[in-house]
Amino acid sequence: MLLNDSSSSVGLRPVRYQFAAVRGETYDDNWLDVSGTVTTPEGSWTFTDPCLLTDEAQRVSAWLRAVAAGTVAVTGPDDEGRLWPDTLFIEPVVAFGLAGRGEGGAVTIRVHLSLEAAPPWQRDDDGADIYQYAVEITMDAGALLHAADQWDLALASFPPR
Numbered sequence: 001m002l003l004n005d006s007s008s009s010v011g012l013r014p015v016r017y018q019f020a021a022v023r024g025e026t027y028d029d030n031w032l033d034v035s036g037t038v039t040t041p042e043g044s045w046t047f048t049d050p051c052l053l054t055d056e057a058q059r060v061s062a063w064l065r066a067v068a069a070g071t072v073a074v075t076g077p078d079d080e081g082r083l084w085p086d087t088l089f090i091e092p093v094v095a096f097g098l099a100g101r102g103e104g105g106a107v108t109i110r111v112h113l114s115l116e117a118a119p120p121w122q123r124d125d126d127g128a129d130i131y132q133y134a135v136e137i138t139m140d141a142g143a144l145l146h147a148a149d150q151w152d153l154a155l156a157s158f159p160p161r
Contacts, residue, residue, distance in 0.1 A: 001060075001150040003111060005138045010111045011037040012094065013154050014057060018050035022161050029161045030054040034094065036117055040135055049116040051093035054160040061148035061155075063087045063096055067107055068141040068148075072098045085112045085131055092130045093117045099134075105141045110134040 002011045018031035031050040034057075038045055052060075066072045075086050075097045085095035095112040102108065112131045113119070122133050139147075 001147040001154065003109065003137045003139065003147055008040045008135050008137050009038070010113075010135055010137065012060075012151070014052070014158050015048065017158065017161070027053065032057055032158055036094070036113075038113065038117075038119070038135060040119075043119060043121070045119050047117045049091075049093050051091040051117070052089055054155075054158055056089040057151075057155055057158070059087065059089075060096070061151045064144045064148040064151070067098055067109060068144040070101075074098050074100055082132060083110065083112070083134055085110065085134075088112075088131070091115075095131055097134070099136050102138065106138055107141070107144065108136050108138045109144075110136050 001013065002009060013035050014032045015035045016033050018033055019028055022029050030053045032052050032054060033048055033050045034052055035048045036046060072086065075084065077083055083097065085097040088095040092114050094117055097110040097112065099108040099110045112134045114130045114133065118133050
């Protein structure tokens with residue numbers, strides 16, 4: 001799936017199960033390696049990390065569709081100025097939030113990128129800045145629905161096991 005506007009883009013796709021062989025353990029059997037390609041005015045980078053469980057991955061497209069439908073609330077900074085996603089997962093590597101709604105149905109989403117997905121110049125070992133680096137992307141509802149469809153198509157190869 002590609003989330004992009006004129007200045008930034010985040011491409012995400014599931015590439016494989018973390019463990020090829022089924023082990024009979026619910027979590028281990030269902031971790032997905034997700035590949036990301038990010039471009040911002042600050043720079044570009046890639047990552048691959050086992051950061052989503054199969055059921056969590058299904059929530060990504062559901063969230064995109066809910067944003068397109070107008071049922072997700074905008075989240076701003078907290079009292080300390082920190083940004084928090086409204087859709088997050090067990091591994092705090094990738095998360096999503098809605099930054100704003102504009103005219104003509106445009107929305108600005110935040111793709112929060114932490115730890116292995118953070119830009120190389122922002123990575124730290126202590127995790128103190130979890131969720132605080134985000135790429136903001138403005139898209140219309142149709143583009144969000146297309147991204148959700150792309151994500152679902154990619155996930156079809158990775159059912160829960």
